[in-house]
Amino acid sequence: MKLLFFCPRWGCENISWEDFLTKVKDDGYDGIEYGISNETTSTQLDEVWEKLDKHQLHVIPQHYGTYDADFNRHFERYSAWLELVKPYPAIKIDSQTGKDFFTFEQNKQLIDVAAMHTTNCGINVYHETHRNKSLFAAHITKQYLEKIPSLQITLDVSHWINVAESFLEDQQEALDIAIQRTEHIHARVGYPEGPQVPDPRAPEWEDAVAHHLKIWDKIIERKTAADPNSIITITPEFGPYPYMVHLPFNQSPITNQWDVNLYMKDMLKERYENSKL
Incomplete structure (x- = not known):
């Protein structure tokens, strides 16, 4: 098993690319996960990939910004994003695909376009379990996974x-099939009332962390059992405001995003490289 960790x-975004990638490399990440907006230009991407090559870092392009409620317009813009990133080498693509209010048939058209992209350029697209997107809930994703055998996911x-306001204790079947089809992990810790605990290092959130570890452990076990030489990619993805709440009135973050993600990387690296589950 080979673990690769990606820094979001x-x-x-307020840090220059050069300073950011230097810090990523110095802190022991293997690459970055890069959310690319629909408005990004090829010139901008050329510059980023040159810097990635210089620092010898992998990259996972992330799609997130197709928001159009009109499906036809949404389809066009999603297809255009895939064309935009097509020339650039990547280890895989993470895609926040579709909308929660699109029909199954509509979201499947988007998934099919991503599959065609993989066929054409050889880079796998994994569809992220994300609120407001097609795979926004465990029970809904279960239906997609059952109906589309080729569908593989980024599990966040x-x-x-x-969404479920629970640790999914009563949705084990949905979790089981998701674990079997996960090819990338977003290692953020949520809780029933929010997608991000204030700080995973704090003892009051030990139970939430433990619930997530139980799921991630099963993914690592599955991947390792299938192929002891498999590559497993993980992005610690604790985010800035508004995912990270700020202190009232002074707008100061309650903790340091970089430090939290680095903690998650180091904790998971030690857990999975130095122990047998």
């Missing part, structure tokens, strides 16, 4: 926990 660009279970 999300929350660090914090969203499902928030």
